Amino acid sequence: MAIEIMETGLATSIQDQGRVGYYNVGIPPSGALDLVSAAAANVLVGNDPSAAVIESAYMGPKLRFTEPSIVAVTGAQIPVLVNDQEMPLWESFAVQAGDVLSFGILQGGARMYISISGGIDVPAVLGSRSLYALGAFGGFQGRALQSGDVLPVGVGNGRPGVVIPMSLRPEFSREVDVRMVLGLYDYRLTKKGLSALLDQPWQLTTVADRIGFRYDGGALDWVERIQPFGAGSDPSNITDAGYPVGSIQVPGGVEPIILHRDAVSGGGYAMVGTVISADMDLVAQCAPGAQTRFRPVTLDEALEARAAARNRRTSILRILD
Amino acid sequence: MSAHESRYSWGGDEHLVVQISEAMSLEANFKAMAMASALDQDRASGITDICPSNASLLVRFDPDLIAPTEVERLVREAEASVGLSTKQELETRIFELPVWYDDPYTNETGARFRDRHQTPDKNDLEFAAMENDLPDAEAFIRAHEGSPWFTSMVGFVAGLPFLFQMVPQERQLEVPKYLRPRTDTPKLTIGHGGCFTAIYSVRGAGGYQMFGITPVPIFDPEQKLLDFKDFMIFFKPGDIVKFRRVDEAEYTRILAEVEAGVYVYKQAPVTFVLEEFLADPDAYNARLLEVLYGN
Incomplete structure (x- = not known):
């Protein structure tokens, strides 16, 4: 069983639930940017939630199945077609040998996940099948997918007609609140700089990929100081340090960047807060132009949000029960 | 921040960051590595990554498995134990x-x-x-x-x-x-x-x-x-x-x-x-x- 890539779509790669435990040597978690949508895609086709799926951004790939199978598409709101017939999202369906799956025009969200019963069977590297493109390993041959690639598929036991109920699917908006915990080097911002970050919406730029999401909207002021030894000369520089996944840095005081799951693990820019784990999937589903407010929450609120997100995930994983 | 007082801060709900010093020095780096090594020796389950950097330490954890307050307690304990040791060697x-x-x-x-x-x-x-x-x-x-x-x-x-x-x-x-x-x-x-x-x-x-x-x-x-x-x-x-x-x-x-x-x-x-x-x-x-x- 295999999948042939006929057209790649955009930023199409193999991802699973990520690679844990190598951040101390600069290997980021990788994995699906919208983890819950990827897990849901797997559950629909009878896979373990951590199986490998195909992730694309904005434009879906076109692919052909070599044998009958069960597939599902989750994530962004986008028409999905089999041989030009529209199929439902968030629902498993059967495909026959030679069927071609393709996509229409994106209507909401940003990233879609294609699962197939049995999972994409590329070799696991350091415990994960996820592509880490900067390191050129994982995924399919350590790179994004190209037309002509033939992806091996494992043995599955999925069935068609399994549905994730509407209430468990994400909703997409062009205006989002992203919750974050202030801290890290936020003391480097002036009061005015901090208000500039929090009191106005920021617009997501076209730099919005697996590494980071960059926002446009204004400039932030830093507290004047003589830079410490080892830090760079710009007031936004620090002595190079580890970056939390989801941390927000503001190089030069303009265009805040949220680091996502393929980001650099450290560097010399001051971080002023970190997006809470529950909202990383939400960020992943934002497309350029999204009006974004950074909303500070406490650690306890972040943990409550995490618990709520976990409940939704658990409900999704139990739809077959 | 005084030379001896580290700054603890949460990086969202999955990271604890300890800024040991704002300036780079071998002493600050050594402390980061000694803390990392102390934490790693008897690593608590739920702590997924221990990342010493130039003058700071980043700890990544899964709050479903370990409470953030417990992570902070362990890291502070590691810092205290490092401070007490008379010989800094690696x-x-x-x-x-x-x-x-x-x-x-x-x-x-x-x-x-x-x-x-x-x-x-x-x-x-x-x-x-x-x-x-x-x-x-x-x-x-x-x-x-x-x-x-x-x-x-x-x-x-x-x-x-x-x-x-x-x-x-x-x-x-x-x-x-x-x-x-x-x-x-x-x-x-x-x-x-x-x-x-x-x-x-x-x-x-x-x-x-x-x-x-x-x-x-x-x-x-x-x-x-x-x-x-x-x-x-x-x-x-x-x-x-x-x-x-x-x-x-x-x-x-x-x-x-x-x-x-x-x-x-x-x-x-x-x-x-x-x-x-x-x-x-x-x-x-x-x-x-x-x-x-x-x-």
């Missing part, structure tokens, strides 16, 4: 890394990005020499390869080491980064920004000044060489590296050994004692090199 290794300084690969790349550089009419080495009041690139190269370097952090991208020069602060080479980052840097470039030398483990964007290139891999996902048998990344925090200048002929010869899969790093285990180093860096470095070269 079991590590010293190894040699051949470097072709002033090579055509980095010079050609530098030439393509002159519009982003402080001195469009000089190359990166000439600029670095000027910034450090040295007469020419040759003098800068001698200073760069003249003393060992301490791996104070591994990261940015997979396997990239940050290296801190093992000389008193007034003798440390310091060079500003490019005015605007390049979009390209050759793989295995020896770069320098601020007080840190870095080795680019993969080709890609970068803002550090480029001084040379090494033929020896430091990141090998295919794990072809003996030194990569157990893991795809060579550098570990605490590693001590001695650059050795090679010419084009030797660079080419070593590259052939690497490609044939027979190159082996020249290295030796060593116990690094911080107090002894700080008391007399030059004499201590000479002893380290004796360990490496077996004189």
Whole structure:
């Protein structure tokens, strides 16, 4: 069983639930940017939630199945077609040998996940099948997918007609609140700089990929100081340090960047807060132009949000029960 | 922030960050590594990553498995235990890394990005020499390869080491980064920004000044060489590296050994004692090199 890539779509790669435990040597978690949508895609086709799926951004790939199978598409709101017939999202369906799956025009969200019963069977590297493109390993041959690639598929036991109920699917908006915990080097911002970050919406730029999401909207002021030894000369520089996944840095005081799951693990820019784990999937589903407010929450609120997100995930994983 | 008081901060609900010092120093780095090692020794389940960096420590955890307050308690306990120990020493290794300084690969790349550089009419080495009041690139190269370097952090991208020069602060080479980052840097470039030398483990964007290139891999996902048998990344925090200048002929010869899969790093285990180093860096470095070269 295999999948042939006929057209790649955009930023199409193999991802699973990520690679844990190598951040101390600069290997980021990788994995699906919208983890819950990827897990849901797997559950629909009878896979373990951590199986490998195909992730694309904005434009879906076109692919052909070599044998009958069960597939599902989750994530962004986008028409999905089999041989030009529209199929439902968030629902498993059967495909026959030679069927071609393709996509229409994106209507909401940003990233879609294609699962197939049995999972994409590329070799696991350091415990994960996820592509880490900067390191050129994982995924399919350590790179994004190209037309002509033939992806091996494992043995599955999925069935068609399994549905994730509407209430468990994400909703997409062009205006989002992203919750974050202030801290890290936020003391480097002036009061005015901090208000500039929090009191106005920021617009997501076209730099919005697996590494980071960059926002446009204004400039932030830093507290004047003589830079410490080892830090760079710009007031936004620090002595190079580890970056939390989801941390927000503001190089030069303009265009805040949220680091996502393929980001650099450290560097010399001051971080002023970190997006809470529950909202990383939400960020992943934002497309350029999204009006974004950074909303500070406490650690306890972040943990409550995490618990709520976990409940939704658990409900999704139990739809077959 | 006083010199002795660390700053604890949450990085969302999955990270705790401890800023040991805002300025870089070997003492701050040593503390970060000692804390990391104390935490790692009896690692609590739920702590997924312990990442010492130059002057800070990042701990990543799964709050479904361990409460953040418990993580903070463990990290504070590690910090206290490190503060109490009288002898700061580290079991590590010293190894040699051949470097072709002033090579055509980095010079050609530098030439393509002159519009982003402080001195469009000089190359990166000439600029670095000027910034450090040295007469020419040759003098800068001698200073760069003249003393060992301490791996104070591994990261940015997979396997990239940050290296801190093992000389008193007034003798440390310091060079500003490019005015605007390049979009390209050759793989295995020896770069320098601020007080840190870095080795680019993969080709890609970068803002550090480029001084040379090494033929020896430091990141090998295919794990072809003996030194990569157990893991795809060579550098570990605490590693001590001695650059050795090679010419084009030797660079080419070593590259052939690497490609044939027979190159082996020249290295030796060593116990690094911080107090002894700080008391007399030059004499201590000479002893380290004796360990490496077996004189």
